[in-house]
Amino acid sequence: MKDVQLRNSTIFLKIIFVISAAVIFFIAGITFKHITVLKKSSKWVEQSHNVNMELERLISYLKDAETGQRGYILTNDKSFLTPYTESKTLIRDSYKKVSALTENSRTQQANLKNLLFYINKRQNYLSKTLYLTQQENYDKKILNNYLIIGKSAMDSVRTKIENMMSTQQNLLQNRQEDYKSTMNYTPLLIYLTLLVTLVLITISFIKMNRDLVKLRKTINTLSVANEASNLAEVVGGFGSWQYNLETNEYNFSDNEYRLLGVKPQSFKPSLEEFLKFVHPDDIQYVIDNAKNIPTNSILPPFTYRIIRKDGEIRYFRTLGRVVTIASGERTHIGTTSDVTEEVYANKFIEDRNRELESNNKELTAFNYIASHDLQEPLRKIETFLSRLVTKDYSNLSKSGQQYVTSIQSSAQRMRILIEDLLQFSRTNKTEKVFEDADLNSLLENAKQELTQIIEEKQAIIESSELPTLKVIPFQIQQLFINLIGNSLKYSKENRTPIIKITCSKIVANDDEFLPNNNMKYHKIIVEDNGIGFDQEYVKKIFILFSRLHNKNEYEGTGIGLAICKKIVENHQGFIFAKGVLNQGAAFFIYLPID
Amino acid sequence: MTTEYINICLADDDQDDRLFFTDAFDELKIKTKVSTFNDGVELMNYLNDADSVLPNVLFLDLNMPKKNGLECLLEIKKNENLNDIAIAIYSTSSSEEHIEETFINGANIYIKKPSDFETLKKILAEVVTINWQYHTSGLNKDNFLMRM
Numbered sequence: 138m139k140d141v142q143l144r145n146s147t148i149f150l151k152i153i154f155v156i157s158a159a160v161i162f163f164i165a166g167i168t169f170k171h172i173t174v175l176k177k178s179s180k181w182v183e184q185s186h187n188v189n190m191e192l193e194r195l196i197s198y199l200k201d202a203e204t205g206q207r208g209y210i211l212t213n214d215k216s217f218l219t220p221y222t223e224s225k226t227l228i229r230d231s232y233k234k235v236s237a238l239t240e241n242s243r244t245q246q247a248n249l250k251n252l253l254f255y256i257n258k259r260q261n262y263l264s265k266t267l268y269l270t271q272q273e274n275y276d277k278k279i280l281n282n283y284l285i286i287g288k289s290a291m292d293s294v295r296t297k298i299e300n301m302m303s304t305q306q307n308l309l310q311n312r313q314e315d316y317k318s319t320m321n322y323t324p325l326l327i328y329l330t331l332l333v334t335l336v337l338i339t340i341s342f343i344k345m346n347r348d349l350v351k352l353r354k355t356i357n358t359l360s361v362a363n364e365a366s367n368l369a370e371v372v373g374g375f376g377s378w379q380y381n382l383e384t385n386e387y388n389f390s391d392n393e394y395r396l397l398g399v400k401p402q403s404f405k406p407s408l409e410e411f412l413k414f415v416h417p418d419d420i421q422y423v424i425d426n427a428k429n430i431p432t433n434s435i436l437p438p439f440t441y442r443i444i445r446k447d448g449e450i451r452y453f454r455t456l457g458r459v460v461t462i463a464s465g466e467r468t469h470i471g472t473t474s475d476v477t478e479e480v481y482a483n484k485f486i487e488d489r490n491r492e493l494e495s496n497n498k499e500l501t502a503f504n505y506i507a508s509h510d511l512q513e514p515l516r517k518i519e520t521f522l523s524r525l526v527t528k529d530y531s532n533l534s535k536s537g538q539q540y541v542t543s544i545q546s547s548a549q550r551m552r553i554l555i556e557d558l559l560q561f562s563r564t565n566k567t568e569k570v571f572e573d574a575d576l577n578s579l580l581e582n583a584k585q586e587l588t589q590i591i592e593e594k595q596a597i598i599e600s601s602e603l604p605t606l607k608v609i610p611f612q613i614q615q616l617f618i619n620l621i622g623n624s625l626k627y628s629k630e631n632r633t634p635i636i637k638i639t640c641s642k643i644v645a646n647d648d649e650f651l652p653n654n655n656m657k658y659h660k661i662i663v664e665d666n667g668i669g670f671d672q673e674y675v676k677k678i679f680i681l682f683s684r685l686h687n688k689n690e691y692e693g694t695g696i697g698l699a700i701c702k703k704i705v706e707n708h709q710g711f712i713f714a715k716g717v718l719n720q721g722a723a724f725f726i727y728l729p730i731d
Numbered sequence: 732m733t734t735e736y737i738n739i740c741l742a743d744d745d746q747d748d749r750l751f752f753t754d755a756f757d758e759l760k761i762k763t764k765v766s767t768f769n770d771g772v773e774l775m776n777y778l779n780d781a782d783s784v785l786p787n788v789l790f791l792d793l794n795m796p797k798k799n800g801l802e803c804l805l806e807i808k809k810n811e812n813l814n815d816i817a818i819a820i821y822s823t824s825s826s827e828e829h830i831e832e833t834f835i836n837g838a839n840i841y842i843k844k845p846s847d848f849e850t851l852k853k854i855l856a857e858v859v860t861i862n863w864q865y866h867t868s869g870l871n872k873d874n875f876l877m878r879m
Binding site for chain 1: 745747751754823824826827844845846847848849851878
């Protein structure tokens with residue numbers, strides 16, 4: 138999961154959370170209000186009920202008083218007056234209660250005052266009536282009057298009480314109206330908010346689920362990558378480490394421990410612990426290099442020895458660099474590779490190279506010295522022979538003369554062979570200096586070397602302009618000498634040898650002999666009109682000591698063209714040949730243009 | 732040169748080569764006085780001796796015991812008295828290194844010992860009759876090596 142996605146999810150969830158909390162508070166508020174309204178409403182109902190009850194009681198007491206009084210009037214029994222006497226307090230108390238209960242309503246309070254008047258009037262006439270009847274002789278008319286007035290007062294009381302009760306009922310209804318409206322919209326609101334909350338929760342759930350799935354996938358990918366990386370370390374024989382630039386602490390991968398021959402995470406990763414494994418001679422070197430880890434952004438590779446837990450010495454190479462990870466943190470990561478095989482292989486190759494070099498030097502020296510030291514006695518032989526021939530040829534017998542001639546030709550062949558061998562040993566490239574040389578003058582020198590035979594054969598040598606190149610001059614000169622010498626040697630009898638030397642620049646792609654690439658070469662062609670050779674043997678002629686004629690037909694050592702090939706190869710070039718029997722031969726020399 | 736004879740010296744440790752050398756001059760019709768030395772030490776002792784007649788041309792072999800030709804060359808070139816001697820290196824070797832070194836250190840000409848007596852005579856004749864003053868002024872590596 139990308140970091141941006143993660144951040145967006147977090148913000149989204151925070152928003153949802155805030156909204157949900159707000160909604161919950163809202164619901165709580167509404168519910169609280171609703172409950173309060175409910176409580177109030179029930180209080181009102183209770184109150185109204187109490188009021189009604191008390192009013193009923195009031196009228197009941199009043200009736201009791203009436204009844205008691207009536208009973209006494211009828212029977213003259215004083216026991217009927219008990220309810221009447223008790224009723225006064227009861228009525229008063231009841232009245233007080235009603236008054237307290239309805240203290241909030243001005244209407245009821247006014248009604249109560251009204252009621253009180255009538256109650257008092259009734260009680261008044263009751264006592265008046267009582268007093269009257271307790272007299273010996275009373276006027277029945279007055280009694281009737283009293284009774285009638287008393288009854289009308291009672292009716293008024295009753296009416297009043299009914300009035301009050303209906304007022305109370307109205308009051309209750311009004312209050313309930315309020316409650317009803319609240320009752321009506323509250324559930325709707327609650328359901329609505331509940332719905333909204335449900336929707337929010339669902340959205341959150343879906344989002345979190347999706348995020349979880351993504352997270353799980355990422356964790357999986359990371360796990361796989363981690364496993365792959367661990368495996369790569371095991372297979373590749375290297376370990377990785379991390380240096381946290383903030384906390385200055387190290388972290389070693391499992392394989393880093395295994396390389397040291399210990400169990401993964403078997404010690405707390407640190408430089409000190411690691412140094413315990415480093416070879417004592419290399420400790421300072423490692424410390425000097427490790428100093429760069431906290432400070433430099435690149436740790437170049439350095440190689441050192443460690444001694445594994447089992448005592449084996451291994452070569453390690455460590456390198457590292459600083460990377461910036463997604464959160465912006467910078468951390469130094471690096472690898473430690475076991476390069477023991479590589480080091481040993483290199484050492485082995487170096488040793489072999491040294492061996493080969495010294496062998497080569499020995500062989501070259503041997504070749505050179507042998508050829509050189511062989512020349513000396515041979516020269517003597519030839520010189521003394523020539524003295525002999527000059528001075529005493531006539532003194533020799535016929536066979537003696539023949540012998541001397543044979544000895545001379547053998548000696549000469551031997552000399553040429555040794556000269557050629559010497560030449561061959563000199564074409565060794567090492568320690569030879571490449572310098573800019575004008576090939577035209579090298580050609581001239583070659584021609585000068587061959588002056589004698591050129592004159593003898595009356596040969597014509599034509600050449601076009603040759604370039605100046607970075608070469609080993611004496612080797613290129615030798616190359617010309619050998620090729621032109623061959624052309625002269627293998628010229629056709631009774632035909633003037635014409636040797637043409639031409640030069641051109643070509644690209645490898647365009648040439649018949651060269652491999653297919655875009656490298657550029659100088660192409661020098663030395664061609665003659667001599668006896669040529671069968672194209673079938675074109676590869677053979679460049680092989681050392683390989684000849685196409687025996688020594689009686691044409692003298693030669695079979696070394697000349699091998700030397701040419703070696704020279705051309707020293708110059709990173711190529712040599713090829715084309716021949717037609719009895720017509721001539723052409724040699725193609727390619728020297729790179731760099 | 733106003734004297735009749737050309738004074739020639741050869742330093743060579745090889746007996747046969749000394750013989751060829753003196754025989755060659757014997758057969759040549761040039762008036763020469765030839766002295767030979769067996770090694771570098773003998774040569775330098777002679778040259779450094781105040782009484783000695785210095786040669787016009789010195790033929791110097793490279794490969795000699797005790798003091799080799801190159802060492803003698805260096806010594807001679809350091810010595811102002813010996814500056815007039817024309818020095819011809821006379822050696823079996825024709826290696827690039829030898830030719831280069833003797834050229835750099837002031838030899839006048841480099842001769843590879845030939846295998847044929849007649850050729851030897853020709854070479855020696857040519858060398859001793861060169862007017863060295865004119866030769867050395869135009870000296871470069873190309874005409875340093877004696878070619879026949």
